[in-house]
Amino acid sequence: MIRYRGKKKVLDKVKELDAFPKVPEEYVDSTPVGGTFSLITFFIIMWLVYSEVTYYLDSNLVFKFMPDTDMDEKLQINIDITVAMPCSNLGADILDSTSQSVFGFGELQEEDTWFDLTQEQQDAFDAVKYLNSYLREEYHSIWQLLWKKGHGSVRATIPPRKTRPNHRPDACRLHGVLTLNKVAGNFHITAGKSLHLPRGHIHLNMLFDDTPQNFSHRIHRLSFGSPANGIIYPLEGDEKITSDENMLYQYFIEVVPTDIDTTFETIKTFQYSVKELERPVSHSKGSHGVPGIFFKYDMAALKIKVYQERENLLQFTLRLFSVIGGIYVIVSFLNTIVLMVRTAFKEKGNPKVVNATSLEKSRFVSNPLLVTQDLNVPVDLVKQ
16 A cells, blocks of 8 residues: 655645646636637537537438248238228128138227218318328428328327217228238228138128118228338328219238337338229129229238438547537637737727837836836846
8 A cells, every 4th residue: 555655735746747737827818809709619519519419319211121031920900991881781801812711810890980070070080181191292302200200190080079960870980900911912891791601701792782882981090010100101091982882992002011120119010002993883884893992902022121320439429529629720710810800900090009018018128127026026037
């Protein structure tokens, strides 16, 4: 153990080891110009530091394509659709390439309702419709904002009905979550309940030949997987109104698996693109088919990985210090120029003061005693 025996305190010895020499306060000339530039420098540096830190935390989005090898994975489809027909006349189920029983995918909840919306419900649905349409059209200019901030308002639900019409319910709301195989399939809504068969199923629509059919519909929600920031679901907010009883609506959907790994969420989900076709069914005119609403989906062979890429922490620190040092040097240079200009104007405006100042300086040089008296320095030290 080392014991200190000197007269000075340990703190004084530490002060003597300071590697950064300080300028004595009596040699520092404080000016209003220097103080102003100091404040400006402080605020500029604080703003630049905030901007650099924000940019570093924000980072860049990277989209990478890779083969999708998780073929045994299950996915969910989220459905909320209102069809302008009573629930007793409708059947909704799924048939895919595995020939799985329609009851194995799950079951949607059926809720009798009215197709005409109240003013409050219509305003909410129109807002969702307009916003989702705007996001699809302007996606290429706001895609970074969508992925980083999200757009949860698109999935807003329609408020419950407060007043009921005087007539019986004329529509059916189908909503719920179904679990799908990761293969091509067909989710459809058509007239008649379904009857399961060993190799598929049939709809008993022949029982409703004399019943008027109206497949006008609103899509409140149609998505795959869990909701995620940045993903736009094109069919949400879609509405189709028809007066034809034999209308066929077809939606061809391409589902793309998407792995998201960002600052705020890590999730495996799905996005999709869609093409739609509608036509009346008329066997006499050669337009064959079954009236109804058909969502034919297929899985993409590639998946998208979305992640954020940040620069190295050392590079960020070096850039931050270089910005601070550069601002300090530039402002110091400007401060020197301003002081030189200010001194030049003073010398030009008050030459007597300048001459008196020069005379005083010459007296100090010629008479060392005056220098020592003003600076409180011993005469012996000056003579040396």
